[in-house]
Amino acid sequence: MSAALAYYEEIEERHKGALLAAELEATRQVIQDAAKLCDKMCFDAGGRLSEAVPGLHNLSSHFESLSAMLNGEEIATATEHLERVAADVEALGHGLTSEYGLLNDLISLNHLLSRHIVDLDDDVRFLGAMVSYVKIELAAIDNEGQRLEGFSESLEELASTTKNTLDKFRDAHETLLFQLRKTATAQSSFLDLNQTKLVSVAREIDTSLDILSGRRKAISGIALEIGTTAQNIGMRIGQSVVALQIGDSARQRIEHVEEALSIAEDFSGGGDSAGLLAAFQGNASDDDRYLVLARICNLQSLQLAGTAREFTPEISKISSLLAQILDSVGGLGQRSEDLFGSQDHSSHSFLGDLEQKLEAAHQLIDQCEQSRATVDETAAEVVSTIVALERLAVKVAAMAIDMTIIGTNAIVAAHRLGTRGAALSVIAQHLRGHAIRIADGVKQLKPALVGVLKAANDFANARKGQDAASMAILATGMNAALASFKSCASSVSDVRQRLGDESAAATVFLKNAMASLDKVQVVDGELEEAAGTISRISTEVCDGCKSTDVLDTLLDALLRAKYTMASERVLHDTFFSGVVREVVAAPVDSDMDCLF
16 A cells, blocks of 8 residues: 555544544533433422422311311300301291281270270360369359358369379370380381391301301311321322432433443544553454444443433323322312302302301391380380379279269258259269269270280280390300301411412422423433434444454443443443343442332
């Protein structure tokens, strides 16, 4: 071979080596980037999962605290108050009709009493006229008339007192009847507006208490389940974090390929590689160098493909597990909404629904208390007035008896006067007869008074437990229950907010972790591209070349000792001999093999 030809062949060989070295360097950069992306991807995902853990651990404790609130002594006491309120309010709603009937009966009896009073009033007024006639007649009589002046004065005083007493009786009764009518009108209006409300509010409270009871039982029943679910979520996140160490394993394997390609670069350009070959087999040729380079590239192509086969499916498994965890977290959020949310799915809790109903019931009870106070006043007044009227009737009866006596005495005195006393005798007889009629009228008045008094007592007795004082006690219990439910509703809303916030934050962390793992496709693509490039270089450099035991021994010495993964050593041994040698402990990170 001429010197010129040898020179040009050397130039060509150097150019070929430089091109191989450049391409290997570029490929090495690709897998280096893949290693960094793999490491960052798993590190970011692990960081997001670690951030999600504290919030997820709190989910169970939040559910426990919510359960404790609803099953606490304060809510139990408030529930007892509400049960009594519902029963009393419903009884009031049903009792108003009979009360209104009794009130109208009382008014009817007083109308009957009014007719007796009118008749009696007419008799008393006529009695006054009789007294005037007596005075006129007495004035016409001489000395005897003067002797009867005391009789005239007594008669006039008695008639005046009788009239005044009956006027008091009539005025008191008219005032009472006016008050009864006024109360009946107000009661009728209250009935029209609120009777249906009272019954419906009582039933709404009962329904709300049933909902509360059902929610309390449900919450108590799933408290353990929620805790177990939260623990499982935490455990699966822990498993995911451990599984993400596959990224560290993959990174190490990629770095080993990178180191091997660096060695391949040496063989592409001669240099130290020639001396290494010479040490193994005398005079080393360029073909020997390219053969070693091809074998290295072929093996690293397999190592990259093996890395992708382990890494990509494992990451997919982790992504699938995170998707399940995400569903579980969403399930806890939905469970919270089902257990504590409002019936109309608004922002407040179901306790807020109950609170609104209690507010309506509270306002209605306040209105009842005011209405009851008016009726209480009427009930008390009618009894006291009728008692007072009875006393006045007794006085009128006594005066009628006195008038009868005076009339009898006047008849006797007129008889003594003979013809001069004839007119006086007639008038005195009319006077006595009228006094007897007044006495009979008072007798007829008494049964009517007794009937009215009985009706008044019946009316008062029928309202026991439904008077203003009872309504005030009911309102006090209602206030206490409402305050308890407001406090509990506020606490539940606060905890639900924290539960929702932490659940939402955990969801974001999990989604971000899953988004980080989506980059596995990029890593897989880069590894696939690099493996293809290395495989092509191997084929182009030495297609169909057969290695020697000496060269394979060299490669074994150069590469195998660098592996830290059992899977790398298995693939390496299979590549060279088809026989897997006994796996020895990796020189570094030996605990990785037991995990993957």
